[in-house]
Amino acid sequence: MKFEITILGSSSATPIFHRNPTSQILNVNEKLLMIDCGEGTQQQMLRFGIKYHKIDYIFISHLHGDHYFGLVGLISSMHLNGRKKPLYLFAPPQIQEILELQFKHSATVIKFPIEYYPIQNDKAETILETNDVSVETIILNHRIPTTGFLFKEKQRLRRINKEVVEKLNIPEEYYALIKKGIDFKDELGNIHKAIDLTTEADAPKSYAYCSDTVADGSYLKQLEEVDLLYHETTFMHDMVDRAKETFHTTSVEAAIIAKNCVVKKLMIGHFSARYRDLSPLLMEAKEIFPETYLAIEGETFMI
Amino acid sequence: MKFEITILGSSSATPIFHRNPTSQILNVNEKLLMIDCGEGTQQQMLRFGIKYHKIDYIFISHLHGDHYFGLVGLISSMHLNGRKKPLYLFAPPQIQEILELQFKHSATVIKFPIEYYPIQNDKAETILETNDVSVETIILNHRIPTTGFLFKEKQRLRRINKEVVEKLNIPEEYYALIKKGIDFKDELGNIHKAIDLTTEADAPKSYAYCSDTVADGSYLKQLEEVDLLYHETTFMHDMVDRAKETFHTTSVEAAIIAKNCVVKKLMIGHFSARYRDLSPLLMEAKEIFPETYLAIEGETFMI
Numbered sequence: 001m002k003f004e005i006t007i008l009g010s011s012s013a014t015p016i017f018h019r020n021p022t023s024q025i026l027n028v029n030e031k032l033l034m035i036d037c038g039e040g041t042q043q044q045m046l047r048f049g050i051k052y053h054k055i056d057y058i059f060i061s062h063l064h065g066d067h068y069f070g071l072v073g074l075i076s077s078m079h080l081n082g083r084k085k086p087l088y089l090f091a092p093p094q095i096q097e098i099l100e101l102q103f104k105h106s107a108t109v110i111k112f113p114i115e116y117y118p119i120q121n122d123k124a125e126t127i128l129e130t131n132d133v134s135v136e137t138i139i140l141n142h143r144i145p146t147t148g149f150l151f152k153e154k155q156r157l158r159r160i161n162k163e164v165v166e167k168l169n170i171p172e173e174y175y176a177l178i179k180k181g182i183d184f185k186d187e188l189g190n191i192h193k194a195i196d197l198t199t200e201a202d203a204p205k206s207y208a209y210c211s212d213t214v215a216d217g218s219y220l221k222q223l224e225e226v227d228l229l230y231h232e233t234t235f236m237h238d239m240v241d242r243a244k245e246t247f248h249t250t251s252v253e254a255a256i257i258a259k260n261c262v263v264k265k266l267m268i269g270h271f272s273a274r275y276r277d278l279s280p281l282l283m284e285a286k287e288i289f290p291e292t293y294l295a296i297e298g299e300t301f302m303i
Numbered sequence: 304m305k306f307e308i309t310i311l312g313s314s315s316a317t318p319i320f321h322r323n324p325t326s327q328i329l330n331v332n333e334k335l336l337m338i339d340c341g342e343g344t345q346q347q348m349l350r351f352g353i354k355y356h357k358i359d360y361i362f363i364s365h366l367h368g369d370h371y372f373g374l375v376g377l378i379s380s381m382h383l384n385g386r387k388k389p390l391y392l393f394a395p396p397q398i399q400e401i402l403e404l405q406f407k408h409s410a411t412v413i414k415f416p417i418e419y420y421p422i423q424n425d426k427a428e429t430i431l432e433t434n435d436v437s438v439e440t441i442i443l444n445h446r447i448p449t450t451g452f453l454f455k456e457k458q459r460l461r462r463i464n465k466e467v468v469e470k471l472n473i474p475e476e477y478y479a480l481i482k483k484g485i486d487f488k489d490e491l492g493n494i495h496k497a498i499d500l501t502t503e504a505d506a507p508k509s510y511a512y513c514s515d516t517v518a519d520g521s522y523l524k525q526l527e528e529v530d531l532l533y534h535e536t537t538f539m540h541d542m543v544d545r546a547k548e549t550f551h552t553t554s555v556e557a558a559i560i561a562k563n564c565v566v567k568k569l570m571i572g573h574f575s576a577r578y579r580d581l582s583p584l585l586m587e588a589k590e591i592f593p594e595t596y597l598a599i600e601g602e603t604f605m606i
Contacts, residue, residue: 014380015346039376040343043318063408065379073342073372077317094408101404105366105397107447144410 001029001132003153003205004302005228008044010269010295012212012234012248013066017276020044020297021066022211022269024230025055026151027300029132034058035149035209041070042077048298052078053085057128059135060091061211062146068095072102079110086113090127090135092145093118121145124222130154138222140213142247148211150222153204161199168192205303208263211270214244215253223261228303230295231257233268233281251281255288269295304332304435306456306508307605308531311347313572313598315515315537315551316369320579323347323600324369325514325572327533328358329454330603332435337361338452338512344373345380351601355381356388360431362438363394364514365449371398375405382413389416393430393438395448396421424448427525441525443516445550451513453525461501468500508606511566514573517547518556526564531606533598534560536571536584554584558591572598 004027009020021038032054034041045052052074060068068091078087089095096116103110117127119137128135131154138148157179165175170184170192178184184192208223211232223229235243237252249257251268258266266289271278278294285292293301307330312323324341328348335357337344348355355377363371371394381390392398399419406413420430422440431438434457441451460482468478473487473495481487487495511526514535526532538546540555552560554571561569569592574581581597588595596604 013383015349018349020346039373040346043323043343043346046318046321063405065376065405065409065411069372069376069379070342073368076368076372080316092408098404098408101401102366102368105395105401105447106368144408 001153001156002027003029003207004300005207005230005267006048006050006300007269007295007297008041008048008050009038009297010271011038011066012232012270012272014273015040016273018297019271021069023070024209024295025050026207028130028151028153030054031056031130031132033133033135033151036061036067036211037069037071037074038066039069039073042074044297045074052081053083055087056085057088057090059149059209060089060095061140061148061209062142062144063092063094063098064144064212067211071095072099075099075110075114076108079108079112083112086115088115088117088128090117090119092121119147121147124219136222138208138210138219139217140210140219141217142212142214146212148213148219149209150226151207151209153206155204156201158194158198158201161197165197168197170197207303212248214247215249215257220257220261223257223263225262225264227264228267228301229258229261229263229265230267230269232270233285234270234272236275236281237284239272251284252288255285255292258285258289258292264291265301266292267295267301268292304456304459305330306332306510307603308510308533308570309351309353309603310572310598310600311344311351311353312341312600313574314341314369315535315573315575317576318343319576321600322574324372326373327512327598328353329510331433331454331456333357334359334433334435336436336438336454339364339370339514340372340374340377341369342372342376345377347600348377355384356386358390359388360391361393362452362512363392363398364443364451364512365445365447366395366397366401367447367515370514374398375402378402378413378417379411382411382415386415389418391418391420391431393420393422395424422450424450427522439525441511441513441522442520443513443522444520445515445517449515451511451516451522453529454510454512456507456509458507459504461497461504464500464502471495471500473500510606515551517550518552518560523560523564526560526566528565528567530567531570531604532561532564532566532568533570533572535573536588537573537575539578539584540587542575554587555591558588558595561588561592561595567594568604569595570598570604571595 008023011019234248311326314322326344537551
């Protein structure tokens with residue numbers, strides 16, 4: 001099952017040095033979930049070949065413009081492209097008023113249902129369960145109500161043991177049933193237990209998205225042992241006072257969180273406009289947590 | 304005096320084929336006026352090296368998103384870049400509510416004054432007069448209230464007649480006064496009339512911006528003999544029924560307007576997403592009005 005993240009933007013506040021504001025696409029088994037939607041996100045989708053119609057769920061962390069100014073344009077384009085199926089929008093409650101005001105003044109009636117899920121910011125909760133994934137909010141600590149998101153794959157199906165099933169000449173069309181735990185009865189009436197025809201599934205993966213936040217608070221316990229943690233890293237650590245003042249995180253702080261939470265990998269992003277070259281941020285984080293990567297636009301990370 | 308237009312976007316409705324939605328920059332004597340501001344305009348400004356702080360006036364033709372969704376992001380970036388001086392915003396009245404709602408929900412207090420000039424859509428009027436330029440609205444005929452803009456240079460100063468002033472040994476520091484019509488008195492007390500020391504000024508130039516509109520109505524008389532007419536050309540002429548239905552214009556209609564209004568040059572833009580290659584639109588218009596040009600992003604037209 002595919003479980004991978006593509007970066008559409010990683011700039012904080014303003015676009016600069018060809019870096020767009022924040023947006024990411026999580027591909028779960030070929031269904032696309034969008035996380036944040038800064039201005040120009042739809043242009044980035046065109047650039048990287050991501051289709052509008054594959055997105056059914058959008059998650060907005062907070063209402064600073066660099067995380068959602070592209071949303072109204074993306075929804076308008078979905079509308080103009082003839083979308084009919086619902087769009088599920090998990091966002092701060094005020095997003096509905098903001099979008100509807102703009103649709104009203106352009107005399108636009110969006111032709112597909114927008115199902116608003118107003119995110120409550122008082123406690124972490126599960127906001128979505130599909131066959132493939134569950135999504136919990138993570139309560140962050142920023143200047144305005146802000147939530148991160150924890151995406152957990154559902155338990156995967158067991159894997160077919162090729163050697164065994166081929167020896168028994170079990171036709172391929174039965175594989176899907178066997179993976180689901182249904183035993184196979186051969187022509188002679190012999191029962192072959194599904195568990196003997198399969199091997200253990202890969203462990204389900206998890207992805208935590210944390211932007212924007214000061215580097216402390218109750219959210220840390222949700223990050224424990226995640227496969228990939230995306231954590232905002234607006235500043236180098238010499239700017240730690242500025243980071244605290246603006247409720248942001250430094251490269252060192254993000255790396256310490258990754259280490260303390262025993263995550264497998266750390267991806268850093270939301271870079272300040274003061275850094276043209278990002279390698280010093282990466283180096284500073286890697287000194288503490290070697291498995292650190294930069295959120296580079298257009299790159300896809302398998303989780 | 305500089306009077307030239309730079310194209311930042313020329314796509315209609317949605318960004319496509321690396322074409323951004325509408326925005327243009329009119330450079331009048333090194334002061335920049337922005338006309339429309341589709342999503343991604345600030346990214347285009349970065350790309351083409353246009354500085355935020357040079358813009359004091361923004362004109363928004365109407366509240367379809369492809370003409371203004373980039374405005375809130377641009378204003379936010381001006382704010383984050385420390386702007387202090389006022390921004391004059393000529394736009395439909397509802398823009399104030401739209402912007403202020405978004406600033407409120409991000410807890411942002413913009414640090415510079417935004418002077419809202421709510422455009423009335425019942426009759427054409429002069430909305431701005433500076434030392435260099437006057438701006439009139441043009442009442443267009445679209446699905447929602449829409450205005451074009453007619454920019455007219457002020458009468459330029461007469462030009463110094465180099466041959467004459469050099470023969471008389473008139474010091475250069477007097478040239479600016481002479482251009483303004485002040486006579487020059489030499490050491491012997493002889494008066495040299497400013498009119499004899501100068502030649503006639505270049506005729507003031509004019510630029511008319513018309514987007515979006517169906518190709519008829521009272522606005523046509525304001526376009527007479529303009530130096531450059533930008534007219535939307537969403538469709539080829541085989542789509543004329545669709546153009547009328549959606550209150551847009553075809554290439555043939557734009558060219559006929561240019562011809563009938565005896566404009567010097569025509570620039571076409573606001574191209575539908577159905578046209579990857581724009582040359583057929585250009586050819587169709589040029590057959591009727593040879594001095595037709597495409598609005599290509601990043602290109603600057605001297606008027």
